[in-house]
Amino acid sequence: MDMEWMRLHLVKTCKLDASALTLVGVSGGADSLSLWGIMVEAGFQTAAVHVRHGLRPEAEAEAERVVDWGRKWGVRVMVEDADVRGTAASQHLSVEEAARKLRYQALFGQAQRLGAQAVAVGHTADDQVETVLMHLLRGAGMAGLRGMAARMTAHEWESELPLVRPLLGVWRAETEAWCQARGLEPVQDASNADTTYFRNRLRHELLPYLAEYNPQIKERLWRTAAVLAADYALVEERVQHAWEDCLIRAEPGWVRLRADGLRAAPLGVQRGIIRRAVGWLRPGLRDFDFSQVEQAVGLIQQDGETGGLELTGGLEMRLRYGEVQFIEPERRDVRRNYPQMEAGSEVVLSVPGEVPLGGGWILAAAAVEEVPQNLGGDPWEAWLDLEQVRLPLRVRTGRPGERFCPFGMGGHSQKLSDFWVNQRVPREARAGWPLVCSADEIAWIPGGRTAEFCRVSETTRRWVHLRLSRNPAEG
């Protein structure tokens, strides 16, 4: 192990400041011991946390060894006890899962208390390969096959502190050699405390078997992860841009995306956005099934707008008003999902001004001198020619047999009832749907078109900007 390379790696890749405190998780095995020792030798300020799982009789002696090294190096060591069996039982976790959870909770808890810049753990290149192989056997995409990252923020542990893994490019045998060269005798079994039975089987059976096909299998899998990690970043960047382009709104229980934008995106982007929308509503969800993603992709492609799909955990995905919506079951009722006011009522809308319609829905109007280049897109937003409408505007619900002259139909009128059908407005939402009127004439149907008589044209000098929005805290 080249100490100069490692120092650079700690600073440049793991982004650690040598003079700020880093909390190191130390089981006492060769991996974590060498990580800790390397950081101490390279002049990094550290403190160690040893979590005593109390699962094996030798645990007490192991904790003492870690304390001894700390004393020798003049570094603070904290020993924490974890009730693994109790947690496993009460939270319905396997012993391995419970141990992992308690360990990271202890690490990040101490890191926060001490104001550490990061938590460092001793995962090696071998752990990386085993992780990649586990994801591969499960059938993961790039997010899994890229393996672990040298520095990770926004991870699953409560804290906002980064988790760093400086040894992902170092093989386990190298950490053992490093300890031996320093006369350090690591704890023997502790490194395996981190591994589930499945991981042990991969390490001791599957990897040696795969080596019969390619003796370099571990190096090759490690490289694959390294290549995929950088490529995954490109995919994520692309999906993020598309997400920003397509997102109308994400609020608790409800994500709304522009269907046309999503439909025009490449398959990989569509899949990424679907995963992201579901992840937004279900942050804990780990495995969102491939076949559900494919069904969701199929739904986006549908020309009609009546489609719907039941997703994992009762989430619904559906097409409405040129939107792809992902929605919680309890958000499906009409007042929350569609703009509604009391049927038969009428309110005055000044320009500028805003009126609450009930259920958290608010209709706002403003006079503007400039409009964005690209009108349209959001169906809950409209621009009218200010000089063609009578102020104040009036907002009311529709009347039986009422007609409307939508922009773009050459002045021909259409029955409101036909409009509801064409736009697939659910029957139960029609009576309360708000209509923006000039005097008594419909000027804009929110979610639909503006009227011909007040549409913006090249001669428009002043505009009315209308926007319907919903405050999710209400209603």
Place this chain on the structure above:
Amino acid sequence: MDMEWMRLHLVKTCKLDASALTLVGVSGGADSLSLWGIMVEAGFQTAAVHVRHGLRPEAEAEAERVVDWGRKWGVRVMVEDADVRGTAASQHLSVEEAARKLRYQALFGQAQRLGAQAVAVGHTADDQVETVLMHLLRGAGMAGLRGMAARMTAHEWESELPLVRPLLGVWRAETEAWCQARGLEPVQDASNADTTYFRNRLRHELLPYLAEYNPQIKERLWRTAAVLAADYALVEERVQHAWEDCLIRAEPGWVRLRADGLRAAPLGVQRGIIRRAVGWLRPGLRDFDFSQVEQAVGLIQQDGETGGLELTGGLEMRLRYGEVQFIEPERRDVRRNYPQMEAGSEVVLSVPGEVPLGGGWILAAAAVEEVPQNLGGDPWEAWLDLEQVRLPLRVRTGRPGERFCPFGMGGHSQKLSDFWVNQRVPREARAGWPLVCSADEIAWIPGGRTAEFCRVSETTRRWVHLRLSRNPAEG
């Protein structure tokens, strides 16, 4: 197998026109026989090519079976003989490699002769999984892990005809069931003629072993490939954009990219561009080693401009004049790589006009009324204020002790010799380097800056556009 789905798949995904001829490669095994039969049943116009490798005694009988099916279905069958052993010996290929090469050559040769729209082959979902696994064991990136594509253009076979694989979503057992349901008895061994020993080991040993870890392993690997294929398309699109942004020029034996653009790109893009540059110069190269890519990435990051790296097959990668260059060994000599004219000579350059400088280098001048928004970028191109220079321009080499006032240095002059050093112009290229002069004053050093006195400013009304280029066919 759902015939309606398959017909749609053939049209939409494989992009086949039912009324245009498709050439089907038919070994006679269940895979290729069912592909052929499905296409015939779905009303696609086909012709079959059976390649007789002559490696097994039963080959004659197998060919007759294919001819019989063709007669029964009223479809033309062509039987071609391939000298596999002879080709393997003379071209130093394994028997499997030689058979594969001759088979595709026969298919695409016949397809061209008959004016077919595509060649179709019967690779199944099982073949896909085996391919992914082979790539994985070799340590491939996404390009390998995504597996085969349902439709592929620009493949390794000479022709520009697409290669389609309609059965990649169909398992081998399904093709066998399909044949059985139609009373067709496929050839038994022929499907294995396609497989190398290594592939057979994967099929019969490794995959069953992996199924002990996950009984769904084949489906999972298939899905992984499907996910990665779409994600790979996103990565390729991103790399393509960056390639277009960074490319100064790609000519036989020499690829030149803007170093600053490449340096600012994400790691995945840098790797992709390096692979693409090497692929441009070495189209046949299959495995460009990961560690070489990483060294190349390291070279790009270097601040200095003197670095160089020997790549696969004698290619050189180097930093010069703010460029990252990939170059064939024989292109390294000065006259080919740098603009050169006879030292001490002088030629007249009219505007408009052009002069050859020798070695294939040509300097061209034009008076322009409009300039692109973004000047700069290509160091071999310059714009001067036409009213500040004396015409015709003169092109000559530098003189000992000569000075130059580069734009942007506040009118301060610099020694030409210092300029050579700063710009890292190789010593042997300095004496012959062409300088564009107004009367006797240096107006532009190609590859470097324009002079202060003739730089374009807000008051410039007419410009001289200068461009130095090289005709690779000469010199």
